[in-house]
Amino acid sequence: MPTKSALAQQLAVVAGFDNPRASLEQYRTPPDLAAHLVHTADLQGDIQGQTVIDLGCGTGMLALGAALRSPARVVGLDIDPAPLSTARENERKVGSTTPVSWVRADATTAPLCPPAEETTVVMNPPFGAQSDNEHADRRFLETAASIAGVSYSIHNEGSQSFVESFTDDNGGEVTHAFETEFDLPRQFDFHESDRQAITAEVYRIDWS
Numbered sequence: 001m002p003t004k005s006a007l008a009q010q011l012a013v014v015a016g017f018d019n020p021r022a023s024l025e026q027y028r029t030p031p032d033l034a035a036h037l038v039h040t041a042d043l044q045g046d047i048q049g050q051t052v053i054d055l056g057c058g059t060g061m062l063a064l065g066a067a068l069r070s071p072a073r074v075v076g077l078d079i080d081p082a083p084l085s086t087a088r089e090n091e092r093k094v095g096s097t098t099p100v101s102w103v104r105a106d107a108t109t110a111p112l113c114p115p116a117e118e119t120t121v122v123m124n125p126p127f128g129a130q131s132d133n134e135h136a137d138r139r140f141l142e143t144a145a146s147i148a149g150v151s152y153s154i155h156n157e158g159s160q161s162f163v164e165s166f167t168d169d170n171g172g173e174v175t176h177a178f179e180t181e182f183d184l185p186r187q188f189d190f191h192e193s194d195r196q197a198i199t200a201e202v203y204r205i206d207w208s
């Protein structure tokens with residue numbers, strides 16, 4: 001299996017959002033974090049031969065990371081058509097061997113019906129932190145619970161009790177978790193400095 005750092009290098013060419021919309025929390029998942037998530041999923045046997053679905057795929061970063069690790073198929077899904085065009089261009093740049101289906105749809109309405117036991121969801125959903133819509137990620141988790149055998153999701157700091165109780169209530173189990181820090185470049189008016197340090201949490205949930 002190629003290394004995590006090789007994957008991060010391949011993903012470094014993924015371009016960010018052209019005109020990011022703050023209301024949809026459009027920022028690019030950093031390549032290092034995407035590589036960490038996908039490499040961990042691959043080590044767990046959750047990528048190769050699986051259907052991988054990226055909910056809220058934006059620039060395609062997570063979908064493209066998965067596409068580089070021999071899945072059966074990959075779907076990248078976003079509610080906004082603009083980043084889907086960027087994701088298509090990013091697919092050409094990355095040159096992944098597995099083609100990705102880019103789909104415009106609302107991830108919170110469980111728009112797909114794949115065989116759950118062969119399906120892995122990866123996602124960096126909106127957190128709801130800026131819109132007083134705390135746990136906007138809940139509806140993405142509901143979709144993951146209904147379509148996937150396993151999911152990998154990125155949440156904001158302090159989400160552990162929310163994620164664990166949601167998972168318990170929906171018949172899943174958190175099997176792995178890690179904390180990560182990354183810098184977000186200034187891109188919205190409410191950002192007060194050139195870079196904003198974010199602490200995030202990543203969870204692997206087994207829904208089977």
Ligand SMILES: C[S@@+](CC[C@H](N)C(=O)[O-])C[C@H]1O[C@@H](n2cnc3c(N)ncnc32)[C@H](O)[C@@H]1O
Nearest residue numbers: 024028029056057058059061078079106107124
């Ligand atoms: C934090 S960004 C994800 C970034 C993406 N992983 C990347 O690296 O580009 C959240 C994404 O969720 C999308 N989104 C927000 N609400 C959505 C919804 N209801 N259904 C589908 N996508 C949604 C946004 O358009 C945005 O692209």
